[in-house]
Amino acid sequence: MNVWKCVGGSATPGPCAAGATDDLVGRAPESARLERLLTEHRLVTVTGRAGVGKSRLAATVGARGPWRQIVHVHGQGDCSGAPGALAKAVRRALTGQHPRSDFADLVRELPATGVLLFLDDVDPVQRTAMGLVQRLLAAVPGLRVLVTSRQALGLGEERVLRLLPLTAGPGVELFLRRARAAVDGFRAEGADLRAVERICRSLEGVPLALELAAEQLAFQQVHDLAAVLEVHQCWLHGEGPALRRHRSLRATVGASYALCEREARIVWGRASxxxxxxxxxxxxxxxxxxxxxxxxxxxxxxxxxxxxxxxxxxxxxxxxxxxxxxTRAARDFGAERxxxxxxxxxxxxxxxxxxxxxxxxxxxxxxxxxxxxxxxxxxxxxxxxxxxxxxxxxxxxxxxxxxxxxxxxxxxxxVYGHAEEGRDYLLRLLPLCPADSPVGVRGRWLAAWLTAGRDPQAARALLGRSWPQAVLAGDDTAVGHIAHVQGLIALHENDPRGAAEHFAESARTVPSRPEYGPSPAVSLAAQAVAQAAFAPSAARRTARRALARPDVRDDDWATLLARYATAYVDHRQGRDARALHRARRTLAALDGTPALPHGHEALRALIADIEAGVPGRPHLPQLPRPRTASARAFPAEMGSTVVTS
Structure with a gap:
């Protein structure tokens, strides 16, 4: 255990003085709060993750207090097996001698008032510190105790200040200060500044990590450093910090690892x-x-x-x-283990x-x-x-x-507006999986749905690979869902009659509450939208059938489609006031449900058409379109047969 003594509010040369720097970038609120806590309470503990700056903040704020004497004890190594070791260290810091570990002598030597006992980094001696602090506070009423530790002591009169990492602005400021100290004339503007921001995000605003990273600019460009840190960061190291465990991020996190029992270390590694x-x-x-x-x-x-x-x-x-x-550094360390x-x-x-x-x-x-x-x-x-x-x-x-x-x-x-993301995963995974497997059939059906909005031919090719396999397997759900996507393609190609036939087939084939994919009520609602273009009365009956199904009550998506279909039919028949009322009421009902982006878009488009006095066109809220036209196309080998059902 290394100890230092600071007397009269200022530190003697050594690590205590090095830690008690006034360079607390972005820490003004925490500094003011700690100062207030020390004024109002006898025991204050500063906690936080490794490298967040607990010792630096505590040393700086403690040195500004009205104390006649500051007794600074820094714990390193495990002293739990040596009874009285911490009390002996406090007494040695107080007197400068090497006395015995007699608690009564320590109490007699402590002044009654004006003393701040600063127990810095007590994690290795956590249990011993709890007992000693509790006894000292009871024996010396005028004593104030300031503790830094990764976790609170857990004593009743303790007040805890949890120190969080720096936010984006202060983190960037700290990094730039250290970078200018490491590299003369370093400036970060434009792309370089964005790279600095990436570094700060990767390091999660931990001050020690930011300082170690800034030192690396003497050896590599800021863009290269940002790219490396996004992959791994425990390699960061430097020669500046006085404490050995602060000279690398791996050693800093490893100090926490060393405090854990075997089972906790195993869980740490696996959870990484x-x-x-x-x-x-x-x-x-x-x-x-x-x-x-x-x-x-x-x-x-x-x-x-x-x-x-x-x-x-x-x-x-x-x-x-x-x-x-x-935390990111802990995850990288755990992955190594x-x-x-x-x-x-x-x-x-x-x-x-x-x-x-x-x-x-x-x-x-x-x-x-x-x-x-x-x-x-x-x-x-x-x-x-x-x-x-x-x-x-x-x-x-x-x-x-x-x-x-x-x-x-x-x-x-x-349903929830992530078509491009899902399509990209399917594009990469389908060629790696057996084409005739059930999941391969379902995957191509889903890929066809997500492709139908921008490339109907590619969607047909995907369905062409799935339809024969679904028929041979007797999978009615898959056959019905394929028909539903065929209806979407037909509707997209302005073939409402063909779309209505496909949707009707899907509604007849798909069982109620299928294990995956849209329910029959969804297909009925889509059929009503298609029928509105050429048979409004039939469309109204179909929409009512969809709303009358027992399973539609728990199906927000089907309910939305059916209500949209009813409003759209009203509009097609010239009943704009009723259509507006239905559409707005449905939008209001959506406020309490999870976001249905396509549903909102379709209803708002219908309202806009009515208010503009233009003939309505179906905005079917189930035909997702990729966000960009640059999305990759599906390989031709993934399917070329046209479905002829």
Whole structure:
């Protein structure tokens, strides 16, 4: 244990003085709050993740206080096995001698007032510090104690200041200051400034990491540095910091790793495969086994969150299950440990399997009429699902699992405005999977749907590969869904009669509440829209049939389509006032439902047509169009047969 003594509000030369710099970029609010806490309370602890600047802030603010004497003790190494070691260190810092660890002598030597005991970085001696601080506060009423640690001591009268990483502006400012110190004349404008902002985002605003990264500009260009840090960052190092563990980001994070028990280290490594937020059940599935009981995982996650390796995404004490996100540096460090343990492939396979299970759960929720819950689940897990799918397109061994995930999320791509993203995944995954498999048939059907808006011929080719296989397999759901997409293509090509026939076939063939894809009510509503162009009365009856189906009550999408169809028929028959009323009422009803972008667009387009006094044209809210015309086309070898049903 290394100790330093600071007397009379100023530090003697050494690491204490080096840490107590006034260069606290972006820390004015935290500095003022810490100063206020020290004035009003006897015990204050500054917590936060490794490298966030706890010691620097505490030393600077402590030195500004009205103390006659500051006793600064810095803990390094594990002293828990040496009874009285921390008390001896405090006494040595107080007297400059090497006394025995007698607590009574320490109490007698401490002045009654005007003393700040600064216990810096007490994580290695956490339990000892808790006991000593509690006894000292009871024995010396005028004593003030300032502690820095990755986690709070947990004492009743303790006040905690959790120090967060720097936000974007202060982070960039700190990086630029250090960069100018490392490279004379360094300036960042335009593209260089954007590269600096990328660096700050990758490093998540951690001051130590920003300073170490800025030093690297003496050896590489800022754009190259930004690209490297987006892949990995634990390699960052420098010779400036006085503490050895601050000379590299790996050593800084490794200090937290060293404090963890074996099970927590295993969970840390396995959980590092998560890119986004995850919940306890997901972590238990992925991290359990191999020396860690699954039921132990939630408590180990809480332990990692306590030392700021994990960050709670929502309140762990709330009504909903807790979710966590691993800090970027901790994730890179954990990935290194996972590879060293030879468990990386297993963890990635479990992660892909779990993503498919999420997609299956969302698909079943949608089919069961719980569409809002399905959308909420996908939205919550979207970041992780995206990371898994982006990885799977480069791993042929995971292609089938990834394709099942994409198909399971069909409604996310079709209904919620993510057609281009889903189409891109299918474009990459379908050539890697068996063409005659059930998931291959469904994948080509979904790809045809997502392609129909911009390339009807390519959509027909995709359906041509799926239709014979669906017929031979006796898959009525697939046959009906293929007919539905044929109707979309016909409607897009201004063939309302052909579209109506295809939609009618789909409504007859698809069973009620299918496992995937649109329900018969959706096809009936689309049929009504098509019929409105040539048979308005029949269209009105078809829309009413759609709204009368028992399963439509839980199907927000089908209800929207049917109500749009009714309003559109009113408009086609010259009943504009009624059409406006229906369209506006439907839009108002959508406010309480998950966003249905195509539905909103179709209703607003209909209202605009009516208000402009122009003849209405169908804006079917289920025909997604890619955002850009530069999207890649499907390879010709993926299908060339034209469906003739």
């Amino acid at each position: 495969v998560f890119t986004g937020a995850f919940n306890e059940s997901t972590a238990s599935f992925l991290c359990g086994g191999g020396g860690v009981a699954p039921q132990r995982v939630p408590s180990l996650l809480a332990r990692l969150a306590a030392i700021n390796v994990l960050e709670p995404v929502r309140d762990p004490g709330g009504l909903r299950p807790p979710r966590y996100r691993m 996972l590879r060293a343990a030879g468990e990386c492939e297993t963890a990635l396979e479990r992660r892909a399997t779990h993503s498919r299970q999420i997609a299956d759960t969302a698909r079943h929720l949608w089919a069961a009429g719980l569409q809002r819950q399905a959308v909420a689940l996908v939205h919550e897990e979207r970041e992780e699902l995206t990371a898994v799918l982006n990885q799977a397109v480069h791993r042929p061994d995971q292609s089938v699992t990834a394709l099942e995930t994409v198909v399971g999320l069909w409604f996310w791509w079709v």
